[in-house]
Amino acid sequence: MPCSIQHSLLTLILLILIAFTYTALNSLRSPSVLPPKVNTISIPDNDFSEIYHSPEVFRLNYEEMERKFRIFVYPDGDPNTYYQTPRKLTGKYASEGYFFQNIRESSFRTDDPDRAHLFFIPISCHKMRGKGTSYENMTIIVHNYVQSLIDKYPYWNRTLGADHFFVTCHDVGVRATEGYPLLVKNTIRVVCSPSYDVGFIPHKDVALPQVLQPFALPAGGNDIENRTTLGFWAGHRNSKIRVILARVWENDTELDIKNDRINRATGNLVYQKKFYKTKFCICPGGSQVNSARIADSIHYGCVPVILSNYYDLPFNDVLDWRKFSVIIKEHDVYQLKSILKDISDAEFISLHNNLVKVQKHFQWNSPPIRFDAFHMVMYELWLRHHVIKY
Template sequence: METKKTKKTKKKASFHAEMKLFHTKNNNSRYKCFKHAIILSISLYFLSSFIITRHKPSTISTTTISRSKPSLALMAENRLDSSALDFKFNGMRIYVYDLPAKFNRDWLRRSGGERCSSHLFAAEVAIHRALMSCEARTLEPRQADFFFVPVYVSCNFSEVNGFPAIGHARSLIAAAIEHVSSQFPFWNRSRGSDHVFIASHDFGSCFHTMEDRAKSEGVPEILRNSIILQTFGVKGEHPCQEVEHVVVPPYISAESVDATLKSSPVNGRRDIFAFFRGKMEVHPKNVSGRFYSKRVRTAILRRYGNDGRFYLRRHRFAGYQSEIARAKFCLCPLGWAPWSPRLVESVALGCVPVIIADGIRLPFPDAVRWADISLTVAEADVDKLGGMLEHVAATNLTAIQRNLWDPRVRKALLFGDTVEEGDATWQVLVALSRKLDRSHKWSRQELLRWKKT
């Protein structure tokens, strides 16, 4: 039999065992709660960080780096938040050179600013402005895939005829390349293959307004490795596109388009069947063996000048966009070069563009389904133009107009002061992001070696 002392000892031992078990369970429970609390806190932290990063507005500084040799420390840093950009443009980054004013801002001031930034060649100004605040822009050149060289060559207006004169273009671009290659290491390492320029005039990267001279001179040797954004583009071989390039639309002011649309009749009545206003020579002049528009515009005037269906005007009219907004078909014949600003104006104002320029290559074909919104007529078939338009008007004009009024189509051809999803500069960035095999990002060690040299 157990004594009272033995029973008391057992009870005491049992009590201590229960208390030990209780504390063990309690400690385990507290540990689990603490662990879950830590996990929950970390999860909430990362979730809130993701939401804030994803939804906060872009605050990329438009400050540019000094024109002197860039700081190695600045180039070596990597402070960019890539979470948003990884889903856009394949994570591509662009560095915009801060060139001396003589390459861009001075030319803009000489032209009065407004004229150079609003005429048909002004894509060189518009793209530069938009890239300055673009989220794809980086202030750290080590992180850049591409380097944008902002040289304005179309702000030099001739005192004789008032049109842009680009005779200085080659020397101006050569001077800009000399500057960036002496101040930065990035041109020399790739021989300019990751550098981007704009040639928004007649024959693009050949930098001449006359095709025979443009062909004979070709693309400047110093640019042959680079990427050119140019309005000129044709199917097949041509000396002025023997360089990596992207075809871009001519510049048309989005503000002017909006103003015209707002002042147009609410019912959208289109009382003009076929419209054209522009240079049409009654007797085409042979200028050193060259006929303007290859005589196509003269043929249109001769054939349809007295045709009541055609609204043809030879003289300038400041409000001619209001006429486009009234027209069903807008003729877009070639000038000196195949492309025309009327292509963009017609699309933006809902008039079916009638493209008369053999072999033309049109901008952003992935974003703009040109076959669904336009008509193409061979230069040799101008005499048949009236019958062709009548046939379309009687069959599928409504379907073409419906495609034409898709707001995404209009947006893809218009440049803005900032980059907006789907606009013309956005399309440029998409095109560049497909050329990332030309990227030559440098490591810190490579930059250190460059600094020592």
């Protein structure tokens, strides 16, 4: 009898141990008891499902950038010319001004050059233009300023300027800096004109989005039922492709193509309101391939049609532009209508929905916020700094 009781007790103890072990293992698999992840990105997974080339790579790299990336801004130079916010934060060159302001407001800036991954050369040719400075004098000013940094600090010489960058959205800034080949060849150029500008080197330089802020009307999106016009464009005929676009399609009944800017006398914000009513907004290059029209289209929820033979689109190595825009060559302008009509309703809905997801990447804020235009530019710089060794 004692042996039977002892055997029963042992069996009971064994069963209790098995049950306890099973419960413990089960709880370890439960997310509720896992240690919290540090610095995770609180963005729904579906926001990362379509619009990025490598969603998980972007997620992890962005998180690392936020923790580690540091920029040293050179403090020297005439305060009336350098590193004061350019003339204004409005207009088609506002991206340059916002970057100058945002870098001061962000956590990426460091006053310790030994901690810096990259060095920002704060040249504001936009402001020089406002003072009436000629291109020739701008080039001299830029050359002398950069040379003074080379002579005074040791950082340029470690990489011959490969870990230095400057920012300009203004065409005069591109022209002024082109006069100093050492600057163009060696540094990372963050510019708004990355194709007709022959000095632009993809994967070294960065395409800065040209954003016309403040936007006149709220963001569009999730409003497909209101978009009854097939395509829209209105603007100056200041390039060959724009002349052809207007000549071929200005009398079409399904494409709303104007051969000039819409006169404000026709009504308040008529131009902007057309973006709300249109499925596809045509974005042909003008005197430069870049255009604020692309950011306008994204903001108002109108799928941009990139009509260009070559355009290193902003954030092109991060964003998959074919998931939220239509990209066609200039010779396809004659088939523009059939190309757009061949896009099925399901394809358009997908393009439109993805467009809403990327809107945050083409918005400048002060102070900057996560995933906005400033942070996307910083991310592009973060990617480039990895290939610089010293």
